[in-house]
């Protein structure tokens with residue numbers, strides 16, 4: 001199944017499943033854990049399951065289907081040989097399977113098999129056993145044993161975001177309904193409205209996340225009231241971050257990077273205002289979005305706010321849905337060779353901020369004020385290749 005495996009490892013929908021099992025940045029784990037202790041864990045797990053449902057829908061290519069089946073068949077054969085149930089399988093069974101396979105399979109292959117197990121359970125109407133803490137810990141242990149450092153995510157910078165935001169803006173246009181019957185036109189309008197709502201949200205997530213250099217956990221924790229617009233720009237209040245021991249929170253300013261009143265499709269302030277407006281309209285309260293409601297929410301296939309199984313308008317995006325939004329956005333660049341979706345995730349926005357700001361010659365202390373790094377060493381890790389030649393000390397040596 002060489003070619004199938006090849007396809008599967010490059011499949012962005014599958015890759016999006018991985019954050020459910022692995023946290024891409026060990027430093028980020030602390031923030032995630034802190035947030036988890038503050039939110040309803042059950043609700044979070046439900047969102048995770050909903051995220052999987054959406055991915056199952058997305059994963060309809062015959063090759064992907066075959067690969068899922070082959071991966072699940074391997075698991076089923078193992079459970080049969082050990083007299084264990086596989087559908088539904090208990091988290092203990094899955095954890096045992098991981099332990100049994102740890103010498104045969106590389107962690108990436110094993111995680112792919114877990115994805116297949118999760119998908120099959122979801123399709124059969126069972127909660128995926130892979131979401132269980134026991135399984136997560138088994139995978140984390142395996143990673144440590146193999147000493148595999150998760151690959152650093154690629155940085156998404158302004159040139160790419162500009163193309164992405166232009167396309168997302170185009171997706172908010174009303175559809176052409178000339179020549180369609182009344183019913184067809186109605187349907188076309190509904191589909192376009194759902195697409196427009198999603199495009200507005202994604203543009204706001206990308207631009208606010210990028211300009212404020214937010215961790216994905218900070219992005220999803222934002223409430224409407226944490227974002228305030230004034231003449232100068234957008235003020236973002238971050239309720240708690242890992243460098244803020246007292247829990248007082250931080251304010252981040254996002255300024256217009258252009259003359260006043262010339263806000264284009266890449267303006268984070270305009271993107272936020274448009275999404276907030278769309279959210280207000282979608283909830284049927286055009287004048288008021290409660291300040292304590294989530295700033296970024298899931299959208300169902302039918303274009304309503306909430307999750308596919310729970311139409312709670314107060315549902316919140318998860319970290320992995322941010323990763324999926326970034327990957328989908330990278331797909332709009334339409335150049336899988338230069339920009340493989342698998343290389344990008346939620347962290348690409350924050351890494352992109354540091355990279356772009358450094359390339360523009362912004363001094364490190366100002367970059368760190370936005371990224372809220374206390375340690376220069378860690379901040380420097382964020383500033384990637386771009387900064388090799390800006391402010392390069394060797395140019396001052398007189399050689």
Ligand SMILES: [Zn+2]
Pocket residue numbers: 256257258262263264267268269270
């Ligand atoms: Zn602007």
